[in-house]
Amino acid sequence: MDTTQYLDVFIDESNEHIEMLYRKLLELEKNPNEKAIIEEIFRSAHTLKGMSATMGYNDLATLTHTLENVFDAIRYDQVQVQSEMIDLLVETVDHLNTMVENIASGGDGSHNITKVANQLQMIEQGKLLVGADTRFEQVEELDNTISTFTNIDEFELSILNESQERGFQNYDITIQLREDCLLKGARVFMVFEVLEQLGEVIKSDPPVSDLEEENFDFTFSVILISNQNAKEIEGKIKKVSEIDSVNVNPFSVKKYRESKENNSSIKENTESNSNNNEEHKNKEQQEPAKNQHKTIRVNIEKLDVLMNLFEELIIDRGRLEQISSDLKNADLQDTVERMARVSSDLQNIILTMRMVPIDHVFNRFPRMVRKLARDLQKQVDIEIIGADTELDRTVIDEIGDPIVHLLRNAIDHGIETPEERLQKGKLEKGTIKLKAYHSGNHVFIEIEDDGAGINKEKVLSKAIKNGLLTERESDALTEQQIYELIMASGFSTADKISDISGRGVGLDVVKNTIESLGGSISIDSELNKGSIFSVQLPLTLTIISVLLVELNKEKYAIPLSSIIETAIVSSEQIHSAHHKKVIDFRGKVVPLVNLKDVFGIPNTKVDEEYTSIVIVKKGEKMAALVVDSFIGQQEIVLKSLGSYLSNTFAISGATILGDGQVALIIDSNAIIK
Missing domain, CATH: 3.30.565.10 (Histidine kinase-like ATPase, C-terminal domain)
Incomplete structure (x- = not known):
């Protein structure tokens, strides 16, 4: 089955499951007996195993299958969660993450998982020891039982089993020839001569015919029955010239059969998922585009261009609103209002496209x-x-x-x-x-x-x-x-x-x-x-909603997201505390800040009975900004003041209004700070 069309979905969903595994493992460390967390980890591992098996990523499927077995044992109380265990489980997810990253970058997801898989098997069998040295000593012992062979039939396994019962040793031997070896076939023949003196060769990988024709790289493996010990076998093989390395490991029939059963269960899961995918595909063909969520990737630079064009549209919209207000033409006003609604919806879509949690x-x-x-x-x-x-x-x-x-x-x-x-x-x-x-x-x-x-x-x-x-x-x-x-x-x-x-x-x-x-x-x-x-x-939101205010016939804009409310207070409501003017706002003492003093604007007004204020907030802190009058709410395009004016206190930018005037945008956070 061609799975390339599902690759992007597989990578996205795999990353989600890996993030879930990381998060839930950290929660499990704090609550080791929480069954709900254990179930969620098991489900994520199970789903990831099925997906990776379906896509043909065998190392990923095998490791997630082993992880799934561990949590199967945990959820049925066969294994207790220990703090030492969490380190290994997090490391396992690191391996899964590495494989998914390799697949995302165009690789095949292959990875050396033997060591971590054996460690997980130890946890599953309840053999995890607190001491690191003893734990890894047992792991090494298990490493030696892992075989590179995948096609040993039952007849050959019965011979190997019988040899063990008779007191012989079964060995999985891997021989690496030097890369400058010219006559590979001759070296293989010499190795086989040595092996026949030591015992009986049951299987070779690649097969003997390929070895004779030199249809292999520089590595081959054999299963040998012998009464010699591993060091003696290794020493005698190394006497053959042009051999780079020899690895002699005990071969366990029991472990091989268990490994085959694991692979078989993954294969069954693959077939099951393949059938499910086919059924799902057929169903989609019968019900086209009913529940499909189609997405496309858009370069961020294209969104920037779109945003710049929309900013110009907003400025022109403000100009049209001003003209329609001056002309008082009903048809023009209706058209401008509709344009305002549509552009407002368009603005929300464009901004949402750029926003990420x-x-x-x-x-x-x-x-x-x-x-x-x-x-x-x-x-x-x-x-x-x-x-x-x-x-x-x-x-x-x-x-x-x-x-x-x-x-x-x-x-x-x-x-x-x-x-x-x-x-x-x-x-x-x-x-x-x-x-x-x-x-x-x-x-x-x-x-x-x-x-x-x-x-x-x-x-x-x-x-x-x-x-x-x-x-x-x-x-x-x-x-x-x-x-x-x-x-x-x-x-x-x-x-x-x-x-x-x-x-x-x-x-x-x-x-x-x-x-x-x-x-x-x-x-x-x-x-x-x-x-x-x-x-x-x-936020880098270049289009924001503001309240336009007036200070000595100059227009300023305060972002609506900073404003709690506007009010007009009488002179009796203004008090003094620590030589500063304050007001009582819903039971809280809020300092009064005159924006004319902040920006050095001449105060032409004499003390009046009523004062217009804008209550702004940053976190838990508040301030009451004193203004001359309120103009109204408007959406404006935020423009930078440029590098020369970047240090202007409490001004975050400027905007061009519909009538062509420039209004400065007040940074209320800086004033509160």
């Missing part, structure tokens, strides 16, 4: 955190919040490495060892929270740990020693500025250099990468309590 980046972090924590002999839990937060694809592709750096930094510098945590009165296991959320036209990603925090004195001392600042300059720094020193190039507070930290490379790279995306990073910390690294990234 941040989970695509987050889903690989739990296993990375687990592995690094074990390497550092620490106990760390990771908690992920807001993985369904969506971000533009171009930003998603870039933020993976910076977050990896921040997580590694949190585990290495932040979380203490279990002993240190107990001395400080903390739980042995540290926690890292990875949180993503929208605020305005930005996405915030926070990496929070409950570790040691940042030692300000140590940071200042190292900064002065490295010549980053003088002692006089250090006295004027705020806490935030001190924390930001750790992101200077070449700066490190690590006492010793390791593979993970101490080389002064990391946070400066993180900062540069995030700033290159138009984002920023801030740090908050408390000694012995923990640290929070907050990354602010633009």
Whole structure:
């Protein structure tokens, strides 16, 4: 059956099952007796086995079949889940992932699975030992029973079985000739002469006829019955010239039969899946296009071009709305309103095409955190919040490495060892929270740990020693500025250099990468309590909904996604606290920020009885922005101010309005910060 048409679907679904296996194995480590998790892992392994067998990827099918057997034994309480077991199971999924990646890149998915398959068989048989050395010693013993032969018939197996009963040894021997060997057939003949003196050859691979005609590369194998030991056999074969290597392994009839049964069950599953696929195909032909989800791959550059064209359409739409309002023509107004509705739907589709859940980046972090924590002999839990937060694809592709750096930094510098945590009165296991959320036209990603925090004195001392600042300059720094020193190039507070930290490379790279995306990073910390690294990234949504406001006859735009509500307050509702004006907003004290003061706009208005305000929010913090008047809601195209004006405070861009005027877009997050 031609399966090439199903390859893309196979790769996508295989990746989904592998991600499921990774995620559920980490959950199983925390809840080893949770039957629901065990069942889900079994189902994923079973499905992946059936798919790979159907597609003809035998190594992938064999390894998933062995993994399935392990979880079959676990779910029927024949094997108990142990922490040592999880490492091997995660390693097994790593092998599966490697094979799927090989298939995706055009390979055949072949992989050396003998060792890991034998280890899984040990788990299935309840032979997993806590000590690594004894475990691998048994694995090696099992390795020797794996045969390269796939076509030994029952008559030959009965001879081998009888030889064992009579006290003879059965050997699986693999001989590798040197690649510069000129007369391969002659060397094979000489090897067979030696073997006939040592015992009886039952089988060869390739067959003898192919060996005589030199129809093989440089490797061949034989099954030998002998009363000699393995070392003697190996030594005598090596006396033949132009032989590169000889491997002599015991051959087990029992293991061979078990291996054949496993392959048989996979083959049956293949035929079953093939039949199912044929039935499914016939059904699809009878009911064409009823439930088919057809997808196409689109280059991101084409989406950029589409977005640019749509931006021009939005500007023209705004101009038409202005003209229809001035002319007050009913037909024109109806047409413009319909155009606005259609373009709004089109806008949502275009933006959705570019948006990807941040989970695509987050889903690989739990296993990375687990592995690094074990390497550092620490106990760390990771908690992920807001993985369904969506971000533009171009930003998603870039933020993976910076977050990896921040997580590694949190585990290495932040979380203490279990002993240190107990001395400080903390739980042995540290926690890292990875949180993503929208605020305005930005996405915030926070990496929070409950570790040691940042030692300000140590940071200042190292900064002065490295010549980053003088002692006089250090006295004027705020806490935030001190924390930001750790992101200077070449700066490190690590006492010793390791593979993970101490080389002064990391946070400066993180900062540069995030700033290159138009984002920023801030740090908050408390000694012995923990640290929070907050990354602010633009959504790169070039078309946003805003509230247009007026300040001294100049128009400004505030993104609707930042706004909680608008209000008009009387002078009696405005109070003073710590020499600042505040208002009481639903029981919360919210600071009053006059935008004219922020942007240096002359205040031509005298104190009035009523004040127009816009309540904006960033995370848990709020502010009330004072404006002259509200103009109304509008969709605008966000335009960059260019490199010369990139550092303008609290302005994220500009837009061209329908009447040709330019309005600046206010970054309320910067004002709250």
